Amino acid sequence: MKKDFSQNLGFFGLFVCMAATILALGSIIYFIVVRGFGVLSWNFFTQVPYSAMTKGGIAPVIVGTFYITLGAIIFALPLGLACAIYICEYSPKSIVVNIIRISINNLAGVPSVVFGLFGLAVFVKFFGFGVSILSGSLTLGILALPMIISSAQEALLAVPQSIREASFSLGATKWETIRNIVLPTALPGVLTGVILSIGRVAGETAPIIFTAAAFYTRGYPRSIFSEVMALPYHIYALMTEGAHPDKQRMIAYGCSLVLLFLVLLISAFAIFLRQRQRSSYG
Amino acid sequence: MDNKIKMRAKNVDFFYGKNQALKNVSLDVYANHVTAMIGPSGCGKSTFIRLFNRMNELVSHTTLKGEIFLDDLEINSPLVDAVDIRRRVGMVFQKPNPFPKSIFENISYGLKVNGVKDKVFIEQKVEDSLKKAVIWGEVKDRLNDSALKLSGGQQQRLCIARCLAVETEVILFDEPCASLDPISTAKIEELILELKKDYSIVIVTHNMQQAARVSDYTGFFLLGELVEFGKTQDIFTAPKDKRTEAYITGRFG
Numbered sequence: 008m009k010k011d012f013s014q015n016l017g018f019f020g021l022f023v024c025m026a027a028t029i030l031a032l033g034s035i036i037y038f039i040v041v042r043g044f045g046v047l048s049w050n051f052f053t054q055v056p057y058s059a060m061t062k063g064g065i066a067p068v069i070v071g072t073f074y075i076t077l078g079a080i081i082f083a084l085p086l087g088l089a090c091a092i093y094i095c096e097y098s099p100k101s102i103v104v105n106i107i108r109i110s111i112n113n114l115a116g117v118p119s120v121v122f123g124l125f126g127l128a129v130f131v132k133f134f135g136f137g138v139s140i141l142s143g144s145l146t147l148g149i150l151a152l153p154m155i156i157s158s159a160q161e162a163l164l165a166v167p168q169s170i171r172e173a174s175f176s177l178g179a180t181k182w183e184t185i186r187n188i189v190l191p192t193a194l195p196g197v198l199t200g201v202i203l204s205i206g207r208v209a210g211e212t213a214p215i216i217f218t219a220a221a222f223y224t225r226g227y228p229r230s231i232f233s234e235v236m237a238l239p240y241h242i243y244a245l246m247t248e249g250a251h252p253d254k255q256r257m258i259a260y261g262c263s264l265v266l267l268f269l270v271l272l273i274s275a276f277a278i279f280l281r282q283r284q285r286s287s288y289g
Numbered sequence: 290m291d292n293k294i295k296m297r298a299k300n301v302d303f304f305y306g307k308n309q310a311l312k313n314v315s316l317d318v319y320a321n322h323v324t325a326m327i328g329p330s331g332c333g334k335s336t337f338i339r340l341f342n343r344m345n346e347l348v349s350h351t352t353l354k355g356e357i358f359l360d361d362l363e364i365n366s367p368l369v370d371a372v373d374i375r376r377r378v379g380m381v382f383q384k385p386n387p388f389p390k391s392i393f394e395n396i397s398y399g400l401k402v403n404g405v406k407d408k409v410f411i412e413q414k415v416e417d418s419l420k421k422a423v424i425w426g427e428v429k430d431r432l433n434d435s436a437l438k439l440s441g442g443q444q445q446r447l448c449i450a451r452c453l454a455v456e457t458e459v460i461l462f463d464e465p466c467a468s469l470d471p472i473s474t475a476k477i478e479e480l481i482l483e484l485k486k487d488y489s490i491v492i493v494t495h496n497m498q499q500a501a502r503v504s505d506y507t508g509f510f511l512l513g514e515l516v517e518f519g520k521t522q523d524i525f526t527a528p529k530d531k532r533t534e535a536y537i538t539g540r541f542g
Binding site: 100167169170171172173174175176177178179180183187188191192 | 342344347349371372373375376379380382384386387388389390398399401402403448451452455
């Protein structure tokens with residue numbers, strides 16, 4: 008009897024913790040939806056903002072976020088994957104590699120505003136890309152690198168030694184084995200890393216303040232050297248600047264809702280891809 | 290009986306770090322015969338067989354002394370590429386290890402990495418290999434299904450077919466039936482006997498009856514030493530060494 012009681016108490020405690028977490032998450036979504044839903048309309052998604060951003064839509068803002076996120080992944084995915092392949096498959100197991108590995112993990116802990124300053128110094132100033140999609144994408148790409156590298160490493164290490172040996176035993180070279188056997192098998196795991204980093208990158212504010220984001224641009228970005236409006240910074244700008252704080256706040260919630268939904272959509276797509284990969288060979 | 294020697298190990302020592310796994314092993318593998326390696330777990334027989342296709346190179350911190358010949362070629366000479374050796378000496382592993390790809394791709398993979406591009410030839414070769422490995426009937430209608438959907442015994446025959454497709458000269462079997470049921474085991478043993486017409490075969494096995502059933506020559510390993518090597522019949526009926534006799538009669542191991 009006594010044992011049952013303590014067990015039930017334990018489970019109840021766990022349930023309370025779980026419920027509190029769900030409640031916190033649920034209330035965030037609830038407030039954003041309640042406050043942001045009012046401004047959503049067809050125009051909100053398709054129009055450019057006007058009248059000091061109190062009217063019109065946020066189409067260029069969505070497009071801007073899409074561009075810099077896409078740019079970041081295009082830059083970080085091949086680089087991160089190549090780095091992970093080198094560390095896992097080629098480099099001799101040495102102290103140097105261990106130091107590199109630890110450095111990469113530490114890179115993940117660097118505050119994002121520091122990445123922003125780095126991007127400003129290197130991409131904006133030194134390479135002269137200016138405040139632009141390119142600078143922002145590269146900065147966010149570097150931010151995403153450690154996440155992509157470590158998840159790719161895990162995925163590569165999870166590929167069983169037995170199928171590598173099988174490939175070698177058939178006369179495949181190391182590169183043939185990696186390209187044809189190891190990479191396709193590790194792909195679902197690599198995609199997980201990409202999902203996580205897309206979510207993070209799309210929502211980052213600090214790294215793009217100095218490198219890509221503009222408070223207001225007329226219309227859509229014209230090239231990768233254009234400044235852009237992007238959702239996270241747009242929210243920040245609407246809440247802190249401008250002459251119509253009340254109207255702007257509504258739009259900020261609307262933007263939050265769109266950002267939330269966008270990240271969800273991207274993640275869902277990547278999860279769908281991963282599931283399809285898994286179910287076909289697993 | 291005067292047989293052609295296909296592979297030869299000469300005074301082989303092998304170390305994992307500082308641990309000596311093989312001590313001065315010399316052994317000949319005869320062409321178109323089955324050579325079995327028996328012995329208790331950890332005796333070095335698997336390590337030994339993996340020297341014949343330079344598989345141990347994939348393990349770090351290992352040292353090899355001595356020579357291993359394929360025909361007249363010393364396979365560890367600096368001028369020889371491990372890839373070329375593995376194209377001549379194939380291997381079937383202890384646990385079935387099909388690639389997470391379709392049945393067809395599992396077989397065609399070896400051809401592709403060996404530079405074969407002719408689609409008609411590849412299709413024909415896949416069919417021939419699956420037929421030789423006596424699994425064609427079971428998979429011919431689902432060549433595009435994942436190989437992982439096959440049973441363990443089918444997967445192992447698929448792995449044999451995969452090895453046959455690249456037309457090696459030698460096939461190394463590393464405890465190929467260790468994870469299989471008796472019916473699958475019987476099928477694979479039958480297959481090995483069939484294959485020795487075209488291949489030189491080396492098989493590592495825990496199962497002494499299996500060694501007796503399929504092999505022409507047997508080597509008994511103990512603690513990294515090759516205790517005795519000879520015709521299977523002689524090893525099993527008149528072992529020269531007391532340790533061999535003790536193992537075969539089941540007194541240890």
